[in-house]
Structure formats: C-alpha cells, structure tokens
Amino acid sequence: MEDSQIIRTEYSDLMKKSYIDYAMSVIVARALPDVRDGLKPVQRRTLYDMYELGIRYDKPYRKCARIVGDTMGKYHPHGDSSIYEALVVMAQEFKKGMVLVDGHGNFGSIEGDGAAAMRYTEARLAKITQEAYLADLDKDIIDFVPNFDETEKEPAVLPVRLPNLLVNGAEGIAVGMATSIPTHNLGEVVDAVKAYMKNDEITTKQLMRYIKGPDFPTGGIVVNKDDLLNIYETGAGKIKIRGKVDVEELKGGKKRIVISEIPYTMIGAGIGKFLNDVCNLVESKKTNDIVDISNQSSKEGIRIVIDVKRDADVENLINMLYKKTRLEDTFGVNMLAVAEGRPETLGLKRIIEHHVDFQFELATRKYNTLLKKELDRKEIQEGLIKACDVIDLIIEILRGSTSVKDAKVCLVSGITDNIKFKSKISQKMASMLRFTERQASAILEMRLYKLIGLEIEALQKEHEETLANITKYEDILNNYDSMADVIIADLDAIKKEFAVKRKTVIENAEEAVFEEKKIEEQEVVFLMDRFGYAKTVDVAVYERNKEAADQENKYIVHCMNTGKLCLFTADGKMHQVKVLDLPYGKFRDKGQPIDNVSNYDSTKEEIVFLCDDRQLFYTKFLFTTKQGMIKKVEGSEFQVSKRTIAATKLQPEDALASVCIVNDSQNVVLMTAGGYALRFTAEEVSDKKKGAVGVRGIRLQKKDEVEAVFVFEEGTEQKVVFHEKEITLNRLKLAKRDGAGTKIRK
Template sequence: MEDTQIIRTEYSDIMKKSYIDYAMSVIISRALPDVRDGLKPVQRRTLYDMHELGIRYDKPYRKSARIVGDTMGKYHPHGDSSIYDSLVVMAQDFKKGMVLVDGHGNFGSIEGDGAAAMRYTEARLAQVTQEAYLADLDKDIVDFVPNFDETEKEPQVLPARIPNLLVNGAEGIAVGMATSIPTHNLGEVIDAVKAYMENEDITTRQLMKYVKGPDFPTGGIVVNQDQLPEIYESGMGKIRLRGRVSIEEGKGGKKQLVITEIPYTMVGAGIGRFLNDVCSLVEQKKTGDIVDISNQSSKEGIRIVIELKRGADPKNLENMLYKKTKLEDTFGVNMLAVADGRPETMGLKKVIEHHVDFQFDLTTRKYQNLLKKEVDRKEVQEGLIKACDVIDLIIEILRGSKSIQDAKDCLIHGTVEKIQFKNKISKKLASMLRFTERQAAAILEMRLYKLIGLEVEALIQEHEKTLANIAKYEDILNNYDSMSRVIIEDLDRLKEKFGRARRTTIENAEEAVYEEKAIEEKEVFFLLDRFGYGRTVDTAVYERNKEAADAEHKLVIPCKNTGKICLFTDTGQMHQIKVMDLPCGKFRDKGIPIDNISNYNSAAEEVVYACDELQFHQGKLLFGTGQGMLKIVDASEFLVSKRTVSATKLSADDRVVFVKPARKGQQIVLQSKNGYFLRFSTDEVPEKKKTAIGVRGIKLKPKDTVEAIYLFEEGVETKVSYKGKEVSLNRLKQAKRDTAGIKNRGA
C-alpha cells in the first residue's frame, strides 16, 4: 500500500482556485458565444447533433425530444431544459435575425407564450444552417475534440461562413460578466466583411457605411444614430429603441394610435406589461384622452390599437407613450465573446477581423484537404494511364504470379524472380517497372472494361481536369487575392440566397416631449377603512356622508389632490402616499390596498398617526414610545421625496405609541399599562433630530409600558376613560419629567 501524502494549504487559496475554475468554465463552456461561429456550446452541439442525425432542411421533421435526448446523451450533459430552450430560441423568428432551426408546432409567440413540451414539437435544420454553418465538416476544416466521456467527437467550432455573432446577436450571463449583442442585417454585414477584406485599415465609421446599425427582427426605430459610431467602436453603450406608431382615422372622426412594430426589448411579457401600463395611465388620470386599447396582433404581425377621444392630440399622446411606457426603451450593448480562448469585449471591426481570420483558416484547411485528394487522384490516374500503355505486360505479370504480393512487388520494385514470363524481353521490361504503391493497388483493382477506348479517353480527360484542379487549388492556397475571391464569391452567394430587406429604421429623433395637462388643485378627503383600503372623495361628497365616513373608516384626513399623505407607524417609519395614486370617486366605491402604492405593510405595522404633507411646513411633532422615550422633532425634517424614511430611532423591543403636533406650554400626560399617570409640561421635552432616540419621559416599573399619551391645554377641562372610570387630566398633580408618576386609585 502506497503512503498517503497530506498536502497542507490555505483554505482560502483552495476556494479561490476552485471558484476561478468554476467561473472560467461557465464563461467559456456555457454562457458566452465564440466569436468565430457566434454560438454558445449548447447551440453548437444541438445543431451538430441534428446534422449527425441527418435532420436536414430537405428531410422530414423529427421530434424535438429525440434531438434533445441525443444531444444530452452525446455532447451536452447539463439537463434537457437548457437544450430545448436553446432549440426553441433558434427557431423563433422574433428573437433571431435569421432562424437556424425550422420548427414545426408551437414554438412560443412574440407575446411571451411558452413553447409546447418537447414531446409535441418537431424540428429540422434550416437551409441556411445546412449551407452556411455545417457545410464541409467532412473536409477536416475544423478541429474535433472528445465529448464529455470521450466516446464521441464533436467540433470545437462550426465552420460558419457568415458572422453569426452579428447577424443573430447573443445574450448570456456568466460569472462576473454578461454579453448583449444586437442582431444585424445579413446583407449589410456581408458587405462590411467584403469592405474589410479589400482594406484592412478601414475604420469603424467607414464600416458603418455598410452596417447602418442593429436590425431587430421586430423592426422598430433606433433614435440615437449619432451615438452608434461610439458604441460600435467600443463594443459598449445603449441603443434607444422606439416602437413604430401610426395615426389612423377611426369611427365618428376619432383618431387611433396604431402600433405596428415594437422595441426588441418588449418581446415576451413586455407586450402585456405595456397594455397594463397604458391602462394605469388612464386609471391614474395621467390622461383622459384614451377611450380603449385592444391588442389585435396575429400571425400577420403586431397591431395594438389605442382609440382616442374626439379632439385629442394624437402626437402628444404618442410622446406620452414614449415617455411613460416601454414603447421607448434602451438596449444595452456589451459585445463580449470568447476570442482565442478568453472573453473579450470587441467593437464592430474587431468582430469582423476575427471572422475574416476564421474564414481564411477554414478556406486554407478546406483547399489543403481538396489539394491532397487531387494529388492522390493524379497519382492514381497517372499510374492507370501508364498501365494502359503496357497492359499486355501487366497481364503477363499477373498470369505469371503466384500471389498478389508477388505481382505488387513486381509493379513497385521490378522484382521478377518469383514470376514466370513468356520470354526474356518481357522479364527485362517488367524489371524496369516502378509504379508507386498507390498506383499498384489501383492497377490490381482495375476492371477490364476500363481498357475500352472510350474509358481510356475519359480517364485522360479526368486526369486533365485533376491537373486543372491542382493548379486552381495551389493558386488559392498561395495567392491571397485568389483566396479572398473564393471567400467573397461564397459570401455573395449566401447574401443573394438568404439576404432580406432591413426591418429597423435608423435615425436621429428628438427626445419625446409630453405636455401634461395641468391638474386642477382641489380639496379632497383621504379615507382609509379597517381593511387597509384607501381612496379619496370630493369635499362635497364627504360633507354629505360625514357621519358614515367617520364611523366606517380608521382614518379621515383632509388633503390636496396634488399632495401626499404621510403615515407614521409603530415601527418608527414614515410612509408617503401620493394622493394622485389613490382612486377618487363616489362614497361607496371601493378603494385600493395602500400596501400596493406605498411601502407600508399592513400585516407588520400599525398606523399611529396620519396627516397631510402640508402640515410639515410649520410646527413640531411630539414622539412617544412604549418604553417612555420622548422627543420633539421639527416637522420640516419630514419634507422628503422618498416614499419611506425612518421617523425615529428605537431601542430594542420598543415601539412608537404616539405622534402628534405639539407646541410650547402644552401639558402632556403619560399613562402606563399598570395605571401610573405622570403630568408635566412639553417645555421639558427637548427638540431632537428625527434620527435620535429622545429622552426618558417616565420611570417605569419592571414589565410596565406606556399605553397612552395625552396632550391638552392648561385650564381646559380634559377627561379620559381608564378601566371604565373617568380621569380628569387637569386635576393630576403637576410633576417633573423622568419621575415615576402617581398610580390611579382605580388601577
């Protein structure tokens, strides 16, 4: 038994190395595309597996489950969902600039509907994939590497003839980095590649004469054209996208806004979110000019119709949609891909440069392979032609041989000792034969019909064709211009066959300006019921239903419809609610949960005090807690824009029990749970910042807490109820702050 060797090392070093190894594995082998073929490993393996299964574009569809299972078993052991998701995306024409898979069945929709299960859908390779991504794999033009268990071989990269990284774009999240590359027009990208091949010193701006900008499958409008050169130079930036909106005449002289193209970022659930956002604008009274919205999209394309009131300004409403919804959005560009085995952020020229280098590598390997085959063919053809000239001698050798090896030795080396000849002349001529081994094998396998005159003539013509091919291939391999011409011809063929017109418009557009109608400011009442539902009603409505309103609601607060309601809770927080976010209507209308429009959590917090924001422009607020801590805060400290701020600092297990406006000279009474009452002047409570805890107002006995705090004016009769008995606060003995207080006799 060998001795066990224990290696001692820092745990942090092992963790660091392991994490870096994991991160690089995710970056290189999972999340980022290769700059050469623009594919992630899962996409490359899926396409290659379909190629191996023979699911070509001109063959019948096969079940997606078969493709997924075969890919997972042979090449990609990371779960079937990632493989099927990849297959689905490659078949969605609203996500890819050029689909690589021809899907049959439900492969999802632009509105976010998911694809059917893999057992229901079928797929096959698209024609462009077969011709531009998988062609010539049999010509040893890319390296093959062992699969995960070394039982199969898979291509390290597909021999893509077009810059797929640009044409189809890419999205992926790795560890510590992410890629986001927009789709582009195939014809424009091919023209840019040709321009680079003709002039390697071409600049990014010159390349952009061909590549105008991104070309999204959903169309739309790119509105920051002037920023594109900088984005394509660095490979990073933000593209501003808008949907395409037209104005149509509706019934009765009404106008309609019709959206026929959407921003690429809206693909999926974004369309439903957009419809909800438009509805919210109406509900929140941001506009009153929208009558109806309907999604009339179909297989023919996107059509979202927004019906407007008669007399509405459609251009202003179009700008409102750009400003207030995702109809105008940004696409973050980060052109990150794996180049030479490491992640790199590249500009447009760098991506094209890598692609061209790859094309020269592919073409070189292809024609080296073809040249080798033609040279071998030439050798065989020359041997057969030579054999036809001495066919009688060869037949004599074959008839005089006792074995194939004897005949082969004679043809290759001129060895005649083991062969019987009719005469010495034949023997002498045979000893002079010097065929190569490949030629000798071809001669021995040659059939007699090849000796027919026409066949011999055809052999000579084939030999001449082979010599011409050799000259052609050597010229391609030895001449840069010749190889460039071959690559360009191939690109032109693909452009003509698979190119399409641009869908996305590139322009410079001014920022959308939306003129909001001034809201008429008026007095309303905020009502909050015991279930946490809030709403507002006009002053006249409240006055008519005052008795019912006060009885049925926890909070009734007068406020401005343009202002804010502030809620102070027992957890020491202040939450703000915009009054405009609340529905305003009839008295019996149902409100909305205020949890939905603020950070207030009705399940975990209790409102101690609520008021209109206007009260903070002057005055002070008195805070009291269950542990007897007091402070006065200048109300202006709560004039903030945040939805939630900390109103006071609390000790552990403490809570706010009292918040009210207070002023100098008022009387304050603290009542504890165990019946202790302490009266003193508010002058004894210091003014603090809202972040302070405060000072102690009463000395509490163990397990006792402050239950209530009262404010009243000196000389004004004020009575409260305690355990069923009335307590007159005015008659309580005046004391000092931070004393124990007097126990009520009824306690």
C-alpha cells in the same frame, strides 16, 4: 508503503489558483462564443451532433429528446436543460438573425412562453446551417479534438462561412465578464466582409457604409445613430432602441396608438411588464388620455393597441410611453469573444479580420485536401491510360502469373521471374514496365468493360478534367486573389439564397420629451371609513353630504390635492400618502384601501392620528405612550420625503396611545384605563426631538395604562365621554405633570 509527502501551501493562494482555473474554464469552454464560428461550445456540439445523426434540412424531423440525449452522452455532459435551451434559442426566429435549427412544435413565443418539453418537440438542421456552417467537414478542413471521455472526436470549431458572431449576435454571462452582441443583417455583413477583403486598410467608418447598424429580428428603431461608430470601434457602448409606433384614425375623430414592433430587449416578460406599466400610468393619474389597452399580437406579428381620448395630445402621450416604459430601451453592447484562446473585446473590423483569416485557413486546408485527391486521381488515370495502350501485354502478364503479388511486382518493377510469357519479346517489354504501386493496384482492379472504346474516351476526358482541377487548385493555393475570389463567390451564393431585408431602422431621433399635465391645485376632503377604504371628494360635495360623511367615516381631513397625509401608528411609525394616489370622485364611491397606496399595513398597525402635511409647518405634536411617557415635537421634524419613518422612540413593550396637535397655552388631560385623570399645562411638557423617548406624564398604578389624551384651551368648557361617562375637562383639578392623577367617580 512509500513515505507520503505533505505539501504546505498558503490557503488563499490555492483558492485563488483554483478559482482562476474555474473562471477560465467557464469563459472559454462554456459562456463565450468563439470569434471564428460565433458559437458557444453547447451550440457547436448540438449542431454537430444533429449533423452526425443525419438530421438534415431535407430529412424528416427527429425528437429533440433524441438530439439532447445524444449530445449529452457524446459531447456535452453538463445536463440536458442547457442543451435543450440552446437548441430552442437556435430555432426562435425572434431571437436570432438567422435561425440555425428548423423547429417543429411549440418552441415558445415572443411574449415569453416557454417551449414545450423536449419529448414533444422535433427539430432538424436549417438549410443555411447545413450549407454554410457544416459543409466540407469531410475535407480535413478543421481540427477534431477528443470529447470529455476521449471516446469520440468533436470539432474544435465549425467551418462557418459567414461571420455568425455578427449575424446572430451572442449573449453570455461568464465569471467576471459578460458578452452582449446584437444581431446584424446577413446581406450587409457579407458586403462588409467583401469590402474588407478588397481593401484591408478599410476603416470602421467605411465598413459602416455596408453595415448600417444592428438589425434586430423584432425590428424597431435605433435612435442614436451617431453613437454607433464609437460602439463599433471600441466593441462596447449603449444602443437606444424604440418600438415602432403608428397612429390610426378612427370614426368620430378618435385615435388609437398601435405598436407593431417592439425593442429587442422587450422580448419575453417585457411585453407583459409594458402593459402593466401603461396601466400604472393611468392608475397613478400620470395620464388621463388612455381609455383602453389591449394586446392583439398573433402569429402574424406584434400588435399592441392603446385607445386614447378624442382630444388627447397623441404625440405627447407617445413621448411619455418612451420615457416612462420600456417602449424605448437600452441594449448594452459588449462584443466579447474568445479569440486565439483568450477572451477579447473586439471592434467591428477586428471581428471581420478574424473571420477572413479563418476563411483563408479553411480554404487553404480544403483545397490542399482536394488537390491531393486530384493528384492521386491523376496518377491512377495516367496508369490506366498507359495500361490501355499495352493491354495485350498486361493480359499476358496476368495469364502467366501464379499470384497477384507476382503480377503486381512485374507491373511495378519489371521483374518477370515467376511469369510465363508466350514470347521473349513480351518478356522484354514486360521487364520495361514501371507503374507506381497505386497504378498497379488500379490496373489489377480494372474491369474488362473499361476497354470499350467509349470508356477509354471517357477516361481521357476525365483525365483532362483532373488536370484542369489541379491547375485550378494550385492557382487558388498559390494566388491570394484567386483564393479571395473563391471565398467571395461562396459569400455571394449565401447572400443570394439567404439574405433578407433589413428590419430595424437606423436614425438619429430627438430625445423624447413630454410635458406632464399640471394638476390644478385645489382643496379636497379626505374620507376614510373604519374598514380603511379611503377617497377624496370636492369640498362642496362634502358640505352637501356632511351629516352622512361624519357618521360613516372614521377620519375626515381637509387637505390639498397636491399634498400628503401623515398617518401616525401605535408602533411609533409615520406613513405618508400622496393625496393624488387616492381615488377622487363621487361621495358614494367605495374608495381604495389605504394599504394599497402606502406602506401602512392595516393587519398589523393601528392608526392613532391622521393629519394633513400642511400642519407640519406651523404646529407642535403631543406624543403620549401607553406607559405614560410624553413629549412635544416640532412638526418640521416630520417634513421628509420618505414614505415611512420612525416618528418616535418607544421603550420595550410600550406603544403610542395618542398623537395630537398642541400649543403651549393649552391644558392636557391624560386618562387611564383604570379611571384616573391628570390635568396639567402643556407648557410643562418638554420639547424633544422625534428620536427621544420623552418625559413621564403620569405615574401609573400597577397594570394601568394611558387610554385617552385630551387638550383644551384654558377657560373654555369642554365635555368628553370617557368610559360611557360625560366628563367636563375644565372642572378637573389642575395639577402638575408626573402626578398620579385623581380617580374619576362613577
């Protein structure tokens, strides 16, 4: 057994190297597209597998499960879901500029519905994929590399004839980097490539005469045209997109807003979120102009209808939708792709440059292969033509030979030793023959019907065509302009057959500005019943129904409609509720649970005090806990913007018994569950910060706790009911804070 060797290394160095290796693997071999064909490995492998399986555009559809299984088994051993997801996206016309797969069945919808399981759906290659992405694979046009287990060969890149990276865009999250490339119009991209090929000094600005900007499959409007030049020069930036909005006039002067195109970023769950956001604008009273919203989208296209009130300011409402919802959204551009084996952020010109270099490489390899075939054909044709001239001699050689080998040696080298001839002249002529190996094989394999006059003419005509092809191919290979013309002709043919009209409008639009309707400030009355249902009503409505309101509601507070309500709970928190968030209306309206408009949770918390935020400016609050701790706090301590804060500090197992408004001239009475009462002046209570525990207000008996707190003005008679007994507060003995109190007799 050999001595084992332990290699000592720094753990962090090992981890760093391993992580970098993993990151580069994800970047190059999984998440980012190649600049040459614009495809990620999973897409390339799926398309190549479909090509290998013969699932062409003019052949029947095949089950996606078959495609996915074959791709996984041969080329992409990373799980079936990633392959199927890639296949589905390549078939979704609302995600791709040009769909690469022709899907049959449920391949999902623009509203975010997922595709059916792969056992139900079927697919085949789209025509453009077959003609512009997978053509000429048999002409040694690209390199093939071993697959993961070296049992198959797969293409390192597909021979794509158009800049797929621009046409179909790309999205991918790698490790430490991500790519996000918008889709573009096929016809415009072809024109830009042609312009670059005619003048490689062309600037990005000049290229943008052809490529106006992104062309999203969902249409929409790009509203920051002036920013596009910088985005295309640097390969990064933000594109602002808006949905297409029209206003339809209805009978009776009513109007409706119709959204017929959405921002590309709204695809999927974004449509449902948009509908929710519009509903929230209505519920939060940001607008009162919307009557109804409905999603009438169908296979024909997007149609979201918003019915508005007759007198509504429609333009202001549309601007509000742009600002407050995703009807105007941002598409972050980061044109990152793998170029020459490394991730690189590329501008528009660099992408086209890489594409054109790739096209010249493809064309060079293609025409070298074709030229070699034509030269081989020329050699054979010349041999057959020459053979036709001496066919009688060749027949004599064949009849006099004892083996094919002897006949072939004679044809190639003129060696006549093992062949019987009818005459010395024939033997002498045979010894002068010098056919090549390939010509000799073709002569030996030639059929007799080839000696018919018309066949010989056809052979000569074929030879002329071969010579013409050789001249043509040599010209293409040796002349830049000739090769450029061939590439341009290919691009023109693709554009003629597959180009479509631009869907996205490119313009400079003004920033969406809307004026929020100023709410008329007025005093209202907040009503909340014992079940926690709250609402606000007009003061006059409350006064008319005062008796019923006082009986039916647990809390009644006069407040401003633009203000807030402060809820103090037994666990020492203060929750704030905007009055505008509460329903305002009729006295008999049910209202809304206060939990819905605040952080307050009625199932876990108990309200001990509720007041209007105006009282925070000029009052002090008296806090009393069940364990008898007491303090005064300035109302200004609670003037905060947060919806929930800690209103006081509580000792373990303690809870707030009471919060009430107090001034120093008042008397305080603490009453306990055990029937003890202690009266003292409010002046004796220390002023503290909200974060303090406070001082002891009453000495409690064992297992006793504070149950009620009352404040009243000195010299006034005030009666309260406590434990079903009426008590006159000012008749209680005035004592000092921190006393034990006196037992109330029954």
